[in-house]
Amino acid sequence: MRLNFTVNGRAETVDDVWEGESLLYVLRERAGLPGSKNACEQGECGSCTVYLDGVPVCACLVAAGQAEGREVRTVEGLADGDRLDPIQQAFVDAGAVQCGFCTPGLLVQAHDLIERVPRPSDPEIREALAGNLCRCTGYEKILDAVRLAAERKAGAR
């Protein structure tokens, strides 16, 4: 089938898509957007988190057909040109990235959190990121990064 959807603000048409393949596969293998990662393919790890119509979902469990006509925003769509989004900058500054495999999913999920909850408490951060697994960092630096991004964003307002 032909899939029509919007990715990072741009209308995309992708041909020869099989409806049963995942949105993650379409993004990585057909739309040239390998930022979202494929780790578990079971909804367990959150590495594939993207916005679908404005809410974060696991792209590995979205059938391609379900994305028809909808709006997707991936980690590639967070930065404004060369200017990193505050959450991305905070991950860099706080040292929240090691191997980086979990990072794109965490960025999208954390981005959504601080959009909705400008000053999240620690339990709120933990709960919001519960579906994003990281094998490297032990999470402390990730929490630091989210707090830092929230502070900077609140300061800039």
Place this chain on the structure above:
Amino acid sequence: MRPFTYLRAPDVATAVRAISAEPGAKFIGGGTNLVDLLREDIEQPGTVIDITGLPLTGVEELPDGGIRIGALVRNSHLAAHRLVTTRYPMLSQAILSGASPQLRNMATTGGNLLQRTRCLYFYDGAAACNKREPGSGCDAIGGFNRQHGVLGVSDDCLATHPSDMCVALAALDATVETRSEHGVRRIPLVDLHRLPGTTPHRETVLAADELITAIELPPPPSGAVSRYRKVRDRASYAFALVSVAAVLKVRDGSVSTVRLALGGVAPKPWRAYAAERALLAAPATEESFTRAAEAELTAATARPGNAFKIELARRTIVATLRDLLAEGSAA
């Protein structure tokens, strides 16, 4: 994953017509369970019918003070809805204790009801599983059965129903509404899922061509307090070992209203009728709570891996009721 035909249904009539025309077809809601099962080759439908475009996305107030929840309402939307947080806070608690934010953002009400077990042997194509392959046996019996059920299970299947939301719905006396070419049906949620018996592959009373359209809740019992408590291996993002949904009202020191349901211990959301009978009109004390829990759990059967669940269920029931008693008297 095997190839299948993908249809998109714009309205309920089309969805119902499509499924009755294609034996073996499956609806797809959020897909968080079905996509996984397709990929694992456990579900093998010839046709998948996308119902996410159906206009069943509302949460409405009913004239009697209850609510009606469309089958395509997303779990996260439902948990945050004002009618739910104000009148049925236990339902919000139950939903928010399940899965992750990303999964709840996709998952639908109808899909949550019909999600399939997380039994490892059901997922493992090389294992014997009467649910996946009738007559092949059950490797959970004699295998790793720490996650498995102690109530309502059979010698052919120990699998549990994994939903948290359904446990709260069972305690809230929910009704499920369905549509098929044969018309509209209303089924009490507690009667939707079957016990395994000798046919664990038959999981619900629904016909293959029935579409879940809505869930209705009666008004919450006035003056009662309620709570969902989930016990699991980590603080978040894990399936329940044991969970308890409880509604309690105490008048003059005695229990005047009680509704109790259990999760993580049975093949279906388990309404604890025996415990309710033991509690009704009894003094609202720790002793009554313990006796009620024991009344429910005398029927429990344990395997080596899950014997702990009986004691855990007893303690969780008592602790939940104790907390509700304190909350009710403080109010």
